[in-house]
Amino acid sequence: MILTKKMLEQWEESMRVSLTEVQKTAILDQFGVEPEPYEWSEQDIAVQIQNFLGCGEFVKSIQDNSDGHPTLPLGVAF
Numbered sequence: 001m002i003l004t005k006k007m008l009e010q011w012e013e014s015m016r017v018s019l020t021e022v023q024k025t026a027i028l029d030q031f032g033v034e035p036e037p038y039e040w041s042e043q044d045i046a047v048q049i050q051n052f053l054g055c056g057e058f059v060k061s062i063q064d065n066s067d068g069h070p071t072l073p074l075g076v077a078f
Contacts, residue, residue, distance in 0.1 A: 001040050003031035011046070017053065030058055 008027060012019050019027070030052075031045050048058050 001042060001045070002034060003028060003040070003045055011049070019053075023053070027052065 005024075005028060008019075008024060027049055031040055031048070034040060052058050
C-alpha cells in the first residue's frame with residue numbers, strides 16, 4: 001500500500017494531531033512509493049509516522065544482509 005495525501009489527512013484527523021507542511025512532505029516522500037521488494041502495510045505506515053513524530057526519524061534497518069536487503073528491526077516486517 002502507498003500513502004496518499006488524502007489518506008494522510010484522514011490519519012491526521014483520526015489521530016487528532018496537527019502536522020506541518022514539512023512533516024507532511026517528508027511522510028509522503030517516504031510512504032508515497034513502495035519500498036521494493038517490500039510492501040507497506042497500513043500498520044507499518046502508522047507505526048513509522050508515530051515514530052517520526054516522536055523522535056524525528058523513521059525506523060532504520062539495523063544491518064544489511066549479503067543479498068543486499070536490509071535486516072529490519074525486530075517486529076518490523078515490510
